[in-house]
Each structure stands twice: as structure tokens, then as C-alpha cells.
Amino acid sequence: MSIEFSRVLDQIPPSGIRKFFDLVIGSKDIISLGVGEPDFVTPWGIREEAIATLEQGATSYTANAGLLECREEIVRYLKERFNLSYNAKTETMLTVGVSEGVDITMRALLNPGDEVIIPEPGYVCYHPLVTLAGGVPITLDTSANHFIPDPKELEKIITPRTKALVLCSPNNPTGVVIPKETLEAIAALSKKYKFWVITDEIYAELNYEGYTSYASLPDVKDRTVLLSGFSKAFAMTGWRLGYICGPEALVSRTLKIHQYSALCAPIIAQYAAIEALKHNLKAVEEMRKSYLLRRNFFVKKLNEAGLPTPMPSGAFYTFSSIKHTGLSSEEFALNLLKKERVAVVPGNAFGVCAEGYIRCCYATDMDQLKEAVLRIKRFIKGLK
Amino acid sequence: MTKHEQEVLSLLKNNARISVEDIADSIGVTTATAKKLVKKLENDHTIIRYTTVINEDKMNAECGKVKALIEVRVRPEKSRGFTGIAKRIARHPNVIDHYLISGQYDFLLIVEGKNLEEISRFVSEKLASIENVQSTATHFIMKTYKEKSVLIDADDELERLAIQP
Numbered sequence: 090m091s092i093e094f095s096r097v098l099d100q101i102p103p104s105g106i107r108k109f110f111d112l113v114i115g116s117k118d119i120i121s122l123g124v125g126e127p128d129f130v131t132p133w134g135i136r137e138e139a140i141a142t143l144e145q146g147a148t149s150y151t152a153n154a155g156l157l158e159c160r161e162e163i164v165r166y167l168k169e170r171f172n173l174s175y176n177a178k179t180e181t182m183l184t185v186g187v188s189e190g191v192d193i194t195m196r197a198l199l200n201p202g203d204e205v206i207i208p209e210p211g212y213v214c215y216h217p218l219v220t221l222a223g224g225v226p227i228t229l230d231t232s233a234n235h236f237i238p239d240p241k242e243l244e245k246i247i248t249p250r251t252k253a254l255v256l257c258s259p260n261n262p263t264g265v266v267i268p269k270e271t272l273e274a275i276a277a278l279s280k281k282y283k284f285w286v287i288t289d290e291i292y293a294e295l296n297y298e299g300y301t302s303y304a305s306l307p308d309v310k311d312r313t314v315l316l317s318g319f320s321k322a323f324a325m326t327g328w329r330l331g332y333i334c335g336p337e338a339l340v341s342r343t344l345k346i347h348q349y350s351a352l353c354a355p356i357i358a359q360y361a362a363i364e365a366l367k368h369n370l371k372a373v374e375e376m377r378k379s380y381l382l383r384r385n386f387f388v389k390k391l392n393e394a395g396l397p398t399p400m401p402s403g404a405f406y407t408f409s410s411i412k413h414t415g416l417s418s419e420e421f422a423l424n425l426l427k428k429e430r431v432a433v434v435p436g437n438a439f440g441v442c443a444e445g446y447i448r449c450c451y452a453t454d455m456d457q458l459k460e461a462v463l464r465i466k467r468f469i470k471g472l473k
Numbered sequence: 474m475t476k477h478e479q480e481v482l483s484l485l486k487n488n489a490r491i492s493v494e495d496i497a498d499s500i501g502v503t504t505a506t507a508k509k510l511v512k513k514l515e516n517d518h519t520i521i522r523y524t525t526v527i528n529e530d531k532m533n534a535e536c537g538k539v540k541a542l543i544e545v546r547v548r549p550e551k552s553r554g555f556t557g558i559a560k561r562i563a564r565h566p567n568v569i570d571h572y573l574i575s576g577q578y579d580f581l582l583i584v585e586g587k588n589l590e591e592i593s594r595f596v597s598e599k600l601a602s603i604e605n606v607q608s609t610a611t612h613f614i615m616k617t618y619k620e621k622s623v624l625i626d627a628d629d630e631l632e633r634l635a636i637q638p
């Protein structure tokens with residue numbers, strides 16, 4: 090027997106933020122701006138429904154694709170909120186978070202050597218999951234274009250092997266929302282060069298200046314995979330529920346993987362999601378408003394503290410340049426944590442193109458944000 | 474009400490001590506504008522008073538205070554309906570909140586007193602003696618679970634991971 094492990098796996102570098110875990114664990118009085126989730130717990134109505142469902146004995150598997158009622162609610166919600174049209178039966182399936190959605194979409198689409206273009210800075214899971222699926226991740230640097238994928242730059246790196254492009258808007262880590270005109274230009278390229286667009290819209294509800302879903306553009310449906318879920322909008326990160334919407338040819342294939350690798354998404358989460366979509370959109374709006382106020386406050390304070398920070402139009406992250414400090418993003422984050430006990434995520438966790446930046450999450454108490462900014466300001470002064 | 478006014482109220486409702494500067498930064502206006510917005514809401518009595526949510530069980534145990542909820546049935550007056558009687562009752566310093574309600578009773582009062590006797594005395598001497606008050610039902614409050622949307626004695630929050638991508 091060979092003791093060698095998967096070579097593809099070992100080719101993926103370890104997560105850059107592991108060392109931060111060790112530093113943060115067990116330490117008190119740390120202000121964490123390093124989280125990636127809401128500071129709200131799931132609205133009570135949703136939790137209560139889950140408890141009631143559990144009491145009734147909903148403890149079984151569901152259909153592989155998920156409860157039809159849940160998928161029908163999702164379809165209705167997507168139509169109402171984002172003007173999207175899907176057939177609940179054939180064009181949707183539930184996943185264990187968007188994370189699984191990304192994984193099985195890549196595995197359903199890619200053949201060895203197929204290229205997937207990933208805009209950077211970007212969320213951490215796309216690169217490794219493309220690699221694991223046998224594909225080749227190709228980076229599209231957005232840092233020179235206000236972190237918006239530039240269709241001209243995109244066209245330059247398209248090759249005959251280009252299989253798909255990943256979009257994430259609103260973006261983690263930058264908070265950027267891709268404007269409609271850019272989406273349209275990308276749609277034209279997708280048509281011309283025949284590649285898929287995988288659009289991760291997990292932060293769609295958390296937009297502050299309007300939002301267009303890529304999947305809502307005319308004539309894109311048969312080459313578009315919409316990934317979204319309940320984690321961020323409904324403050325349901327721990328429930329592990331997401332969904333894939335796309336043409337039947339794609340969804341039937343992702344479902345084929347899912348039936349073996351996950352069997353189904355958690356049943357309690359599915360019932361909770363029905364309740365969420367039916368009766369809790371108001372709670373989503375309240376949370377959105379609360380993030381909005383904190384965004385305005387925090388961005389102003391960061392700029393005053395000496396960290397140039399553009400106003401993000403979605404999600405709950407700020408993305409600040411630290412280039413003028415002369416430190417790498419990792420040095421900055423580590424020293425800030427050690428000296429001032431403020432945890433942020435160094436840009437380099439989100440790709441090489443994100444070096445020179447740090448990501449802060451403002452889904453935290455206003456007093457904490459205030460104190461964090463004081464500490465960051467003192468830290469930057471101390472560098473000079 | 475404008476969007477900014479709503480935002481000001483939501484900030485103040487959550488923290489009555491938030492500074493005008495922080496309000497301004499949060500809603501994206503100048504400090505002068507924020508000041509004006511607050512003044513306007515104060516002047517038109519949308520903001521009535523700045524107060525504090527207190528764990529009353531704690532305070533009352535130490536200061537000796539009890540609270541009761543009193544339902545009151547009244548016969549409305551010909552000319553003024555409930556208003557005249559309501560004003561007489563609401564003025565009483567023991568009365569903390571006073572509502573006109575639907576159902577079996579007409580008024581719901583929340584009343585505070587030094588001890589049970591003081592509240593009993595209020596009911597028998599002040600309240601029941603008012604002409605047109607037909608009957609009352611007094612419920613003493615024994616424990617507070619939630620006050621002004623705040624859970625009292627809430628369990629400690631579970632911690633989130635401090636660093637996540």
C-alpha cells in the first residue's frame with residue numbers, strides 16, 4: 090500500500106489564516122473584525138418553526154434535491170425579489186450551503202485541463218475546488234478596476250479551454266457590487282466564447298445601492314449557474330443550506346453527485362428555510378438596514394484613522410488599503426492582533442491580487458467598531 | 474417620516490446615548506444636519522424622552538418596589554367617552570402606563586408602588602372610588618422576562634469564530 094495521499098490535494102496550499110486561529114483562540118479582549126457571518130442569530134420565527142418541526146418528528150432524509158415545497162418557495166422568492174424564472178422541479182436543488190454548490194458545480198462541469206476564470210480578490214473556496222475537480226484556476230486581477238471584473242481584461246485571458254467564469258456580487262472580500270452594464274458585457278462574452286457563468290449571489294440581499302442578478306439578464310439562462318443560500322441574508326450560517334439553480338442538464342448532473350456525496354441537505358434546515366422565505370423577509374430588511382448604518386459609520390472612521398477604504402455597496406465587509414504602511418497584509422494583521430488585539434483578515438487570504446489590503450467585517454456591535462478603530466489608529470501611528 | 478428620520482430613531486432607540494457625531498456618520502450626513510434631525514424629532518414629540526432600560530427585578534428587590542398590571546372596566550361618559558376618566562387616572566403618579574384596550578376591560582394600567590399595600594390602597598381608594606369605574610382586576614408582576622424588547626437575564630451569547638474567510 091502506498092502512503093501517498095491525493096496529489097491534487099497536496100498541491101493546494103494550506104489556508105493562510107490558520108496561524109491566526111491559534112493566536113486568537115483562548116485570548117480574551119480581542120475585538121474581532123475577522124468574522125464572515127452576521128452578528129444576528131437566526132430570527133426567532135425561523136428557529137421556532139424548526140423546533141416545532143423537530144417536535145413533530147421531522148428527522149428523516151428528504152428527496153435528494155430537497156423538499157419540493159422548499160424549492161417552490163425559493164423559486165417564488167427569486168421571481169419576486171430578483172426577477173428570475175426557474176422550474177422548481179427540474180432546475181433547482183438544495184445543497185449543504187453554497188460551499189457544496191460550488192464544489193459539485195465544478196465537478197459537474199469540468200474535464201481535466203478545463204480553465205475556470207476567477208476574479209481576484211475573491212472568496213477562498215473557488216480556487217481549491219476548481220483544482221480538486223481537475224480544472225485549472227485562472228486569475229482575473231480586478232484590483233486596477235475598483236475590484237470590478239473588467240470585460241476587456243476578461244476577454245484577453247479567454248482561451249479555447251475556458252469553461253467557466255465565477256462571479257461573486259456583492260463580493261467577499263471587497264463588498265463590491267458589479268454594475269449592470271458590466272454584467273451585460275460579460276454576458277455577451279459568455280455567449281460569444283461559449284463559457285459558463287457561475288454566479289455566487291449569497292450576499293444578494295445585502296445590497297445598499299441597488300442590485301441586478303446576473304441570472305436575470307436576457308438570454309443567459311442556458312449557460313448560467315446561480316448559487317445562493319440562507320447563510321448571510323437570513324443569518325443562518327450554521328444551518329448549512331444553499332441552492333443551485335440552472336438549466337436541467339446541469340442540475341441533473343450536480344444532483345447525481347449530491348445524491349452520493351451528501352444524499353440530501355438537513356431536513357430541519359429545509360423546513361426552517363420555508364418559514365424564512367414565507368414570513369421573514371421583513372427581518373432580512375431590518376438586518377440589512379442595521380448593516381447599512383454600521384457600514385456608513387465604519388467606513389468614515391477607517392478613513393479618518395488613516396486606512397483608505399472605499400464605500401462598499403454590498404455584503405458586510407470593508408476592504409482597506411494598507412500599502413502606505415509598507416507592511417505586507419499578513420504582517421499588518423499579525424502585528425495588529427498582537428499589539429492592539431484587533432483581528433482582521435489579511436488580503437492575501439483572498440489571492441495574490443489582494444495583497445496590500447485587509448478585510449474587516451462590520452457585522453459587529455457599534456461600540457466594538459468604535460473601539461476597534463481607535464486601536465487601529467493608534468497602531469498606524471505607532472508604525473511611523 | 475423620511476428615511477433619515479427613521480434611521481435616527483432606530484439608532485436612538487437602540488442607544489439613547491449615541492453622540493450626534495456618530496449619528497451623522499452612521500446615516501451619512503453632516504453633524505449639523507444630524508443635530509437638526511434630532512431637534513426636529515424632539516420638537517414634534519416623536520422623541521418624547523430619553524430613558525434607560527433597567528433590570529427592574531434587580532432594582533425593585535433592592536429599593537422595595539412592586540409593579541402591577543390593572544384592568545379597569547368603566548362606563549364611558551356621555552360627552553367625552555373614555556377621555557375624561559382616562560385623564561383622571563393617568564395623572565396619578567403611581568400609574569406608569571395607561572392604555573385603552575379592546576376586550577372585556579377598557580383600560581390597562583401598569584402601576585408601581587412601594588409595596589403591595591400601597592398598590593392595594595391605590596386601587597381601593599383612588600381607582601375604584603372614581604365615578605364610572607365599574608370594576609378592576611389587579612395582577613401583581615412577579616418576574617420580568619423581557620422589557621422594552623430586551624431579554625432580561627438572557628443566556629450568554631455563544632461565541633462566533635473570531636477569524637473566518
Ligand SMILES: Cc1ncc(COP(=O)(O)O)c(C=O)c1O
Nearest residue numbers: 125186187188212261318320331
Ligand atoms: C462569497 C461566498 N460564497 C459562499 C460562502 C459559503 O456559504 P455557505 O455558508 O452557504 O456555505 C461564503 C461564506 O463566507 C461566501 O462569502
